[in-house]
Amino acid sequence: MERGGITRPGVAWIGLLLGLAAGVGLGLFYTWQVDPVIELNTAPWQLNATAREDYVIAIALSYAQNRDLTLAFDRLRAVAPDRNVWQVVADIACARHKSVQIASNSDVVVMRALEQLYSPQGARGCADGQYPTPAPAVFMTPTLTITPATPLQPPATKTPASDPAIPTATPEMIPTSPPTDDRFILARVESYCDPAQEGLLEVRIFDARGQGLRGVPVQVSWGGGQRDQFFTGLKPGREPGYADFQMERGRSYQVSIPGLVSDPRSLEATTCQAGAGGQMATVTASYRVNFQQQAN
Amino acid sequence: MSKRTLGSLLVGVLIGLAAGIYLGWVQFPVEYTNSSMQALAPRYQEEYTVMVSEGYLVDRDVNAALQRLAPLEKQNTPGYIQDLTERYISQSNFPAIPSMVALAEAMGRLTPLMEVYRVPVAPTPTTPGAQ
Known part of the structure; x- marks a missing residue:
């Protein structure tokens, strides 16, 4: 303060406030623009769209394996804390269905895992029902039903062959059950011996008009409760309804698809004799299995 | 501008700078929302x-x-x-x-x-x- 020409130390409040404002502004500019906090400990909700989609897919796959809905919910909430997490999953499934080419078994498994996560929680999206979940596997006691054909009798005018005829399994038509809506029956089981395709299980799925059906999950189960799943229409150069599986010699397999109304058949990967290079060789039997959709 | 005003301004800038750095680094740090x-x-x-x-x-x-x-x-x-x-x-x-x-x-x-x-x-x- 200044009185009677004497200068005393004091505070010019206007100057102080202006200085404060300028200082805060400079400080924030420096810490937000020039030298911001280094990005560490990022949480899932801070991820970009692509990474967030990867994270949600991982959550869905994890849920498909452990079936822990609470854990999946907690993880999803970390991704989208301010949204309906189930709808987030549905939206991602829809986006993938629209934009991503579903090219492999793994892609189909991802789509099914996403739907299994959001659909029971009431969320809806454009991918609903596009990748159907296979029906539960039915495990039955294996019963070998392949019957060797009766050797053909040579015509009377020809000399009987010295080598005994090699028994081969014959194609067998399976009786069909009464038609029901969108159901499949096991239409044909045929075994064959081919040294070039040992132990191959060929599966073909047809609709009611006889056209191959793409993207149908096929479940194969075998001893010890083991099972695996694959889809039709993913084999390059083969028909849309085709898929195959490599069997191991000596095992018994069962094939099933969603909506199968006829009883599953047990297929034995037994040995058989086949000619290869002028000699007979012991190879693992292969099968052709056809499923047919019943007309409505 | 008097010396008193100039001094107050400098003191204000220093205090404000410290406050701004505290706010920008500790209280309200940059939040990234498009991270990999x-x-x-x-x-x-x-x-x-x-x-x-x-x-x-x-x-x-x-x-x-x-x-x-x-x-x-x-x-x-x-x-x-x-x-x-x-x-x-x-x-x-x-x-x-x-x-x-x-x-x-x-x-x-x-x-x-x-x-x-x-x-x-x-x-x-x-x-x-x-x-």
Whole structure:
């Protein structure tokens, strides 16, 4: 303060406030623009769209394996804390269905895992029902039903062959059950011996008009409760309804698809004799299995 | 401008600068909202890795698992899986161990420490185009 020409130390409040404002502004500019906090400990909700989609897919796959809905919910909430997490999953499934080419078994498994996560929680999206979940596997006691054909009798005018005829399994038509809506029956089981395709299980799925059906999950189960799943229409150069599986010699397999109304058949990967290079060789039997959709 | 005003201005700037730095670095730091997977906190990176390994148990597709782990941008993904698996074993993190061991085995990184936690591997179906 200044009185009677004497200068005393004091505070010019206007100057102080202006200085404060300028200082805060400079400080924030420096810490937000020039030298911001280094990005560490990022949480899932801070991820970009692509990474967030990867994270949600991982959550869905994890849920498909452990079936822990609470854990999946907690993880999803970390991704989208301010949204309906189930709808987030549905939206991602829809986006993938629209934009991503579903090219492999793994892609189909991802789509099914996403739907299994959001659909029971009431969320809806454009991918609903596009990748159907296979029906539960039915495990039955294996019963070998392949019957060797009766050797053909040579015509009377020809000399009987010295080598005994090699028994081969014959194609067998399976009786069909009464038609029901969108159901499949096991239409044909045929075994064959081919040294070039040992132990191959060929599966073909047809609709009611006889056209191959793409993207149908096929479940194969075998001893010890083991099972695996694959889809039709993913084999390059083969028909849309085709898929195959490599069997191991000596095992018994069962094939099933969603909506199968006829009883599953047990297929034995037994040995058989086949000619290869002028000699007979012991190879693992292969099968052709056809499923047919019943007309409505 | 008087000396008194100038002095007050300088004092205000210094105090304001300190306050601004505190606010910008501590109280209201920059929040990133468009981050890559690589910037995830370690605990979330590890959680993501475990989820990918559980996904591997579902589809048994090691290439798909590698693709899903690629955004983490680890220099050596199999080595990272091996290290994390062995750490979980040493920490007795049992829920995560079986799937991590299965993934490590699929990547050729099964070590003696992991042997006891192995998941029986089922025969794989013929993959498209592999025949």
